Amino acid sequence: MLTAVLAMAPAMAMAIAGDGDYARIARRFASEEKFDGVVLVGQGRRIEYVEAFGVADAEHGRAMSADTRFETGSISKWIAAIVVMKLVDEKKLSLDAPISTYLPDYRADTGAKLTLRRLMSHSSGLPNQVQDARKNDEAVKSAELPLREAVRRYASGDLAFAPGEQWDYSHSNWILVKAVVERASGRRYEELVERILIRPLRLKDSGVFAGDSAAVENGAVGYASLAPAAQRKVSPVPAYMAMTGGYYTSAGDLLKLMDGVLDGPVLSAESRETLMATLMPEQHYALGGRVRSQEIAGKSYVFADEYGSNGAYRVLAKRALRDGRTVIVMNNTSFDHLRIGKLADELQAALYP
Structure with missing residues (x-):
């Protein structure tokens, strides 16, 4: 079954918004690096490019799709x-x-x-x-x-x-x-996430899980490797650790959330500023996440720079605070985070020609 799924994976890749620079960069990366996951480029709430590569569930022959759900680790x-x-x-x-x-x-x-x-x-x-x-x-x-x-x-x-x-x-x-x-x-954390984020932002592929996230409907299964045989990699998240790594989402939902929080009505302007104010500069760390400056095409931009990993899962989301240009990369096969960062850098450079 695994061999058949791997053989058909490139043909089953799902793309939205054409075959421009973003697609060229992501497809070359996926081919050369044997990358499984989802890549998204957007601005504001608008998806400019999204494509899925490889397999979400090798044992059951389920290919990756643009709305596959991933656990987000420290995000x-x-x-x-x-x-x-x-x-x-x-x-x-x-x-x-x-x-x-x-x-x-x-x-x-x-x-x-x-x-x-x-x-x-x-x-x-x-x-x-x-x-x-x-x-x-x-x-x-x-x-x-x-x-x-x-x-x-x-x-x-x-x-x-x-x-x-x-x-x-x-x-x-x-x-x-x-x-x-x-x-x-006076409420459970899951209820608060539902009330504050999921319902107002109309997120359809997001929530809080406990245990193995592969049990989430349409969730990506985590693998240590896929060849020569699929080898699962599981790092359960008990309910009491929900805030450390118990949130799952899709690439499209994560884009909506970042837009709603950083440029939308979820928080007051004062709370949004507090959320993104760096408290520990040497670590670029604010509250629950990082804020980094990066030079692209000779100009300096400030990004909400969110990265999470747990077990086999890797999720990177970078959004420019100035104009909402966003890159999201999601993976379920224990991929090297430095190479994921390299892909994100290439896509960001294409965002600012």
């Missing part, structure tokens, strides 16, 4: 930050209030020091206990826990440094953010 943190900023707009949260304001049963010493702003910028000092646990025990990866117990086990450690002093990428931050958000709003 989920940016999604979570958007939800938080909406709750700030609604006066349900403050970025700078001690988290003990919302979680009075959290340990008092660190609860008085930690804030959402520091947790969401990875400058809190909270150690990455959950990642250490996942590395040391495979069973932890798929074990579900009540959120309160996950906070106790993995997000209650002694601070490694005073909040704001350093940058340390810690998934445990987002377990604690999830607890704050759900306590303050």
Whole structure:
């Protein structure tokens, strides 16, 4: 079955918006690099080019399509930050209030020091206990826990440094953010994503998952390799880690979301500016994601630069804040992120001839 699917994959590639420079760049890359996934170029909400390459599910002979759904890895943190900023707009949260304001049963010493702003910028000092646990025990990866117990086990450690002093990428931050958000709003995180993003923006291929994202309808299955035989690569995401890596979407939906958040009505102007303000300059890190400057054709542009990976999945989304020109690349076969970045750079250069 796999051989047949691979043989027909190029013919099943799906393209929208012609055969111009974007198609030429993406098709050459897919052919030379044996790339499986989806490539999209857009401006604002408008898709200028999208094409799917290879297989979404080798075992069942399902080819990739433009609306195939991918788990987004750490882009989920940016999604979570958007939800938080909406709750700030609604006066349900403050970025700078001690988290003990919302979680009075959290340990008092660190609860008085930690804030959402520091947790969401990875400058809190909270150690990455959950990642250490996942590395040391495979069973932890798929074990579900009540959120309160996950906070106790993995997000209650002694601070490694005073909040704001350093940058340390810690998934445990987002377990604690999830607890704050759900306590303050009185709603489950999945419900908030639905209310704040999916319904208003009319996203049809997006949501929050738990476990193996391959179970999502029309989801891309993750592979360590496809040849000589398909080899699955699974990295489950328990529900308590939904903010760290539990969001799935399609390329078209991700374009709509970026437009709605960065140039649309989802957030107030003040919250949008806060979301994209770099707090840790050496890491280009704002709240839940990165903002980078890049020179193209002799001019400097500032991009929302979002990248996520988990298991076999790789998703890159770059949007110019000045004019909304966007490149999205999605992959399900453990592809080298540096080569994905090279493809994005080529497509960006074509956006600014």
